[in-house]
Amino acid sequence: MAEPVVKKDDSPTGEPAEDKATDEGIEKGVRDLTADNIAAVINDVLSKETGARLKAYVDTCVHCGLCSEACHFYISHDNDVRFSPVGKVKQTIWEILKKKGRVSPDFIRRAAEIAYTQCNLCKRCAMYCPFGIDVAYLMSVVRRLCHKLGVTPLYIQDTVNSHSVTYNQMWVKEDEWIDTLQWQEEDARAEISSLRIPLEKDGADIMYSVIAPEPKFQAELIYKAAVLMNVAGVDWTMPATPGWDNSDMAMFTGDNEIMGRLKRAHFETAARLHVKRIVMGECGHAFRSVYDMGNRWLGWRMPPIEVLHAIDFYYELLKTGRIKIAKKYDKPVTLHDPCNVVRGRGLHEKARYVIRETCSNFIEMHPNREHNYCCAAGGGVVNCGPPYKKQRMKGNRIKADQLTETKADVVVTPCHNCHSGIEDIVHHYDIGIGVKFLVDILYETMEKPE
């Protein structure tokens, strides 16, 4: 598997043939489709799962095109109309509704490509539509249809399979998880001898949860978080059982059932440990899953246990003086606002507070806050893997321009997907800028016991 297959002909998006990706997961799914099962599945989903929102959005849209400039894909492709939010809706939902679900397997292939790989569900366009039409929701509906039809990109589907089997995204085994935490604890004790990563502590104030890529290949983030927790004197714990991973790729493939299982496991683990709050690491999509999508699927208007995103938690630690800054970071730093915690939770001012407390030279990126451009990695797009990397790079030239204009040395982004996306952009466009998490900066600048 793995290597992207290159087709000779131009892609339907008009990209040069060498940029055209073929995804084995999508291809295999499409091969199994027939006109009848497509229509049956689509109509089943539309009649059972969609309702007033789909109807109101589709019937209200006056085809004005004013959402176009909201989309980084559209701008980065020199205003190619096929990448505008409404353009994507036209190529998918409108056609599906018009034909009452009687669309071809080729149509589904194209719809999957659009919904999974050319929309990050970042909701920036919802702020540009005069009616507030939520195109991200419409694209999620397309993803749901594709999931039900078995047409999902291979790489992201693999992460969902992992979720399904292990309750974490990266096939991390239970003993590996515990071992990683103990390894980080041991390493960190060389720095702070009394440091603990408390596992399974009943009744702790806080359960700290992370996404599976952290133990898999970014264990230093767990190390740094542990230092932060210990220095701040936080009563915290991490679970030793499945439920420790707060990530959720199922939400992005349209596998709502698995999304529900994951979130239930996460909340129930916190409930079992009798913690007061869940604090999660610097991940945007996981926050969306916990605060917006997964909780709602489970019937909770708001998360059943209070969930704090890392930004919120760092803000609290700094504001209450539990963490003090020894020496501010003095390189020029800019901030990339992640959609899921900014448009999704309004944490932009708190993020700025943390940066200003820890950095002496902060430069705003423009546009910023709710209007920041997406990283093009979120919404599961980066998880669709190598076949779509080129397209993802090409589709976010605007981010490269934005970064270059800041002339900063470091871009801080408190989100894993943004982090990966921006690192790719930095390499692809050869921008000399470092990418950091907030915890990297905090760890570097905070007062630590000798």
Place this chain on the structure above:
Amino acid sequence: MMHSIYNFVSGPLVWVSFFICIFGSLYRIINLFLLAYKKEAFIFSFMSLKYSLRSILHWIIPFASTNMRKHPVMTLVTFMFHICLVFAPVFLLSHIVLWEESWNISWWALPDHVADLMTVIVILSCLFFLFRRLVLAEVKYVTSPTDYLLLFLVAAPFVTGFWAYHQFPGYAVALILHILSGEMLLVAIPFTRLIHMVFAVFTRAYMGSEFGAVRHARDW
């Protein structure tokens, strides 16, 4: 002959079209709410009056949202268009006279020359929208024949009204066409994308509530 056609279109047809417009729109609203209750009842638990109004207010004030400032001409035209589209017919003296004749009710009227100017604004705006659809790639791409038809439906009563008011040649026919096209427009509202005049309030309110009360973020 002309006279009986006139009587028909300015009599029974008016009532029929108002009836269809009002009850059709009510039907669409009720249907939308029933659908929401049946399948997405969670929507109601997220609705917030404060943030609905905040959002609606931000989007009915010209240039109050980022996107409006990015498209100053479109913003100017669309606000002028919508204001004139609604106010010119409602406050037109000749329309009020008709209401007075049938129902013995009347209200303040626009001076004729102002109403005339507003009519011209609507017509020119329609031409602007047509131009956008034909020329701007991102609009052209998502334009279907029905979009042109809707534009035609909206422009027709104003073009014919202008024609009749200025008594250009053939104005007697223009007057009948004016009434007919106005009625067609009313009837079309509930059953076409013109329903946005009713639904926009709800989509805006929902998005405003989600952004304001849940996401703690601006939506403009």
